[in-house]
Amino acid sequence: MQANMAANIDLTSDAAATAEPIEPIGAEALYRAHAPFVASFLRHMGASEADLDDLLQDVFVLAHRKGGYRPGPAAPRTWLGSLAIRVVVARRRSLARRPTTAVLVEGLPDGASGPAEALEARRSLQRVQAALEHLSLEQRAAFILFEIEGESCQSIAAMWEVPVGTVYSRLHNARQRFQEAYQRGEPSHRRREP
DSSP, rough: HHHHHHSSOTTTSSHHHHOOOOBBHHHHHHHHHHHHHHHHHHHHHOHHHHHHHHHHHHHHHHHHTTBBBBSSSSHHHHHHHHHHHHHHHHHHHTEEEEOOOOOOOOOTTTOOOOOOHHHHHHHHHHHHHHHHHSOOOHHHHHHIIITTTTTOHHHHHHHHHHHHHHHHHHHHHHHHHHHHHHTTOOOOOOOOOO
């Protein structure tokens, strides 16, 4: 099969003669450039502040084990997002065997000038987190990557190796479920885990 592939490649073209193998971006460089994004993504996926450092480390250890990011159809941030999803799923599976207590959104915007504004901001963040928890993992990841982190649907589709229409569908359904849950303001019925 490789002989057939080699026969089909035009080795006389200038592009093939000058093309150098693309070096992967190592975990250290990825960490320096994208750690804040991964931390934010993990928070939006439901990770608690107490678990955030461990999960962040797990993502970049996994990136290191995979040999770093190799440029392709998915952007580095999207690729790291896919690794973060795997880490979150693995953590949820391990925690499913032991009871946990609910942890609410822990961060507040710095702009709250008084106790009433801080309370209102906390309530709003709790409603957002509860609405996110009503989404399936795939819907939540699509919603966060597109709506919050600004990734393109094409990049998300490349990361997940699914048609872009699948991403659009997950995003559409996520928006509907998120809006319904946020308007109801109901707490999630799912068990709260990182």
